[in-house]
Amino acid sequence: MPGFRAVGDTIGPTYKRLAFAQRGYLRLSANTALSEVSGVSGSKMRWELLEYVLYVYLKLRVQLVGWPGDLVFTNLSNPPLTGLGCISRLVALWDSGAMHFAPVTDAEYRAALEDPYSCAPGPLHRGFPENLGRCDIKKRKYRPKTDPLGLRVGRYIRNGPKSARVVSETAADGAEGE
Structure with a gap:
């Protein structure tokens, strides 16, 4: 019958x-290359930093060389690398x-024991976002007070910030030129 396989008859992943x-x-x-380089059959590459440090770098004394500097080193299933x-x-x-x-040299091995982050094959994050301050500056704030008639006591409604959140390079150069 179509759709059925004999026991033990496996197909490759689809x-x-x-x-x-x-x-x-x-x-x-x-995984195949790691087994060949380390000499330990069945060894697997770990894609999370802590597991990579413990089970690949320190245990097998093997490092991954050539990871691109602009890609975050993380699991291949995590969002920065899923595309x-x-x-x-x-x-x-x-x-x-x-x-x-x-292979890992003795000096690199000692450095990894001191600082595990030093043996990461690539960057671990893309940097910290710029702190632009509060997002509700110059916006209307909630005022829970009411007047005797039950109407909200409001204020003049302002339509948000009057200038950009970040000063651009061209605006800064123009201001310095004046």
Whole structure:
């Protein structure tokens, strides 16, 4: 009958999107390469920083070299890396050999024991957002007081801020020129 398979007859994974297929390929080839470089069969690449440090960097003494500097090092299933462009770029780096596994030296190993964040293959975040202050400045605030007739006592309604939240470079240069 169609749709049924014999016991033990397995088929390969089927993916609904190309990004999922490339992510699976990258995980499988990274696990295979890690087993070859470390000499430990069945070893797996860990994509979270703490697990990477403990189970790959310190335990196997192997590091991932060539991670792009503008991509956050995180699990391949996490949102910064879920797009087809990011995964395709990682696969291209992996296939070209620019991203690969290499043994860890004794000095790097000691440095990782002191500071585990030092052995991250790439950046861990994209920086901190600029603090622009309160978002409700010059806006109407809730006033719970009422008058004897039960009507709200209001104030003159202002239509929000009168200037931009951030001064642009051109405006700053123009102000300095005056």
